[in-house]
Amino acid sequence: MATRSFTIRVPATSANIGPGFDVVGLSLSLHLTLTVTITPPNLSSPALPPAITYSGEGADEVPLDAYKNLTTRVALYVLRCNGIAKFPSNLTIHADNEIPFGRGLGSSGAAVIAGVLLGNELGELNLPLTRMLDFALMVERHPDNVTAALVGGFVGSYLRELDKAATEAASVPLSEVLPEYPPDAGEDWGLDPPQPPLGIGHYVRFGWSKSIKAVAIIPRFELSTAKAREVLPTEYTRKDLVFNLQRLAVLTTALAQEPPDPELIYEAMKDRVHQPYRKSLIPGLPEVTSNITPCSHPGLLGICLSGAGPTILALATEGFEAIAEDARLIFREKGIEVDWKLLEVAGGCEVIRK
Numbered sequence: 327m328a329t330r331s332f333t334i335r336v337p338a339t340s341a342n343i344g345p346g347f348d349v350v351g352l353s354l355s356l357h358l359t360l361t362v363t364i365t366p367p368n369l370s371s372p373a374l375p376p377a378i379t380y381s382g383e384g385a386d387e388v389p390l391d392a393y394k395n396l397t398t399r400v401a402l403y404v405l406r407c408n409g410i411a412k413f414p415s416n417l418t419i420h421a422d423n424e425i426p427f428g429r430g431l432g433s434s435g436a437a438v439i440a441g442v443l444l445g446n447e448l449g450e451l452n453l454p455l456t457r458m459l460d461f462a463l464m465v466e467r468h469p470d471n472v473t474a475a476l477v478g479g480f481v482g483s484y485l486r487e488l489d490k491a492a493t494e495a496a497s498v499p500l501s502e503v504l505p506e507y508p509p510d511a512g513e514d515w516g517l518d519p520p521q522p523p524l525g526i527g528h529y530v531r532f533g534w535s536k537s538i539k540a541v542a543i544i545p546r547f548e549l550s551t552a553k554a555r556e557v558l559p560t561e562y563t564r565k566d567l568v569f570n571l572q573r574l575a576v577l578t579t580a581l582a583q584e585p586p587d588p589e590l591i592y593e594a595m596k597d598r599v600h601q602p603y604r605k606s607l608i609p610g611l612p613e614v615t616s617n618i619t620p621c622s623h624p625g626l627l628g629i630c631l632s633g634a635g636p637t638i639l640a641l642a643t644e645g646f647e648a649i650a651e652d653a654r655l656i657f658r659e660k661g662i663e664v665d666w667k668l669l670e671v672a673g674g675c676e677v678i679r680k
């Protein structure tokens with residue numbers, strides 16, 4: 327057996343883009359990159375357990391134990407669902423991550439997609455894209471980030487209505503999909519993980535005007551997506567739902583038009599389903615989204631919370647620095663420091679075999 331080596335590259339994503347809560351996602355030019363090597367076993371020494379090294383965002387908090395790390399746990403889930411009980415021996419993984427944790431830029435979605443691709447490569451499974459999406463959706467239950475990270479671009483997705491048996495299969499608690507594996511890395515955990523139903527997620531890629539870039543204004547604090555979902559109501563008024571549906575219908579086409587129309591897009595990026603409820607967790611959010619407008623900031627098209635926050639996403643054709651620096655001043659008044667990055671819309675995930 328020869329040494330095998332490959333690289334997996336997955337983009338960051340910004341979900342929701344205002345009115346598209348749990349529906350739309352946009353892939354962005356920050357990446358999680360895994361460099362993976364499997365060396366042949368050396369008959370004179372014992373087989374080595376998986377070894378993970380890590381650099382970049384999250385390096386001080388991410389677990390390096392392959393049975394605790396999100397990416398490798400997802401990979402093991404995919405392997406086990408496909409009849410392979412263990413990681414191969416002598417597996418080394420270096421993760422280099424540009425996506426900040428817990429900021430609304432899809433770090434967990436990228437880690438999940440990286441895990442699905444890793445399982446697919448390690449097991450030489452040749453899973454079709456749609457099946458990889460099924461595995462990702464068993465772990466991250468909202469489709470917006472993982473779909474955009476998988477296929478790239480500006481993407482809309484829905485979860486298919488499943489029959490009773492498939493609904494039960496897809497509602498398995500995450501602790502069963504990704505069990506806390508025992509610490510003994512040599513143990514065989516059997517092959518009975520909950521299998522994803524077939525064809526859970528469906529998507530379409532919208533057009534995107536080449537002139538639009540994304541300014542990510544990233545507060546220096548983490549907000550877990552789980553916590554930012556807990557503050558959302560379970561029911562909405564018809565008025566608020568119609569408000570969002572009208573805007574989302576316009577937005578998906580408006581962002582592809584040349585030249586993009588700031589008046590149309592600014593209004594179409596407003597939201598009444600998640601942002602109003604999240605402002606208690608993100609001081610400065612309503613002030614930034616209402617005070618930075620196409621009139622005050624030429625080049626701005628629209629501004630919203632990125633994913634579950636706390637990052638703010640401004641879509642613009644020019645004037646990027648003025649947008650970001652004025653957002654910085656508003657956040658500073660609330661005692662929050664930010665960093666900002668000018669990002670492009672990225673392609674989907676890639677596997678490069680060496």
Ligand SMILES: Nc1ncnc2c1ncn2[C@@H]1O[C@H](COP(=O)(O)OP(=O)(O)O)[C@@H](O)[C@H]1O
Nearest residue numbers: 396397427428429430431432433434437550551
């Ligand atoms: N590259 C990674 N490797 C392992 N775990 C990761 C990675 N990226 C993110 N995670 C996990 O996901 C968590 C953040 O997920 P989440 O709260 O959904 O925020 P977001 O996806 O918006 O960054 C991190 O605290 C970490 O546990």
Ligand SMILES: N[C@@H](CCOP(=O)(O)O)C(=O)O
Nearest residue numbers: 341348430431432551633634
């Ligand atoms: N639709 C989800 C998106 C969460 O994205 P993340 O990047 O914050 O994980 C939500 O708004 O909860």
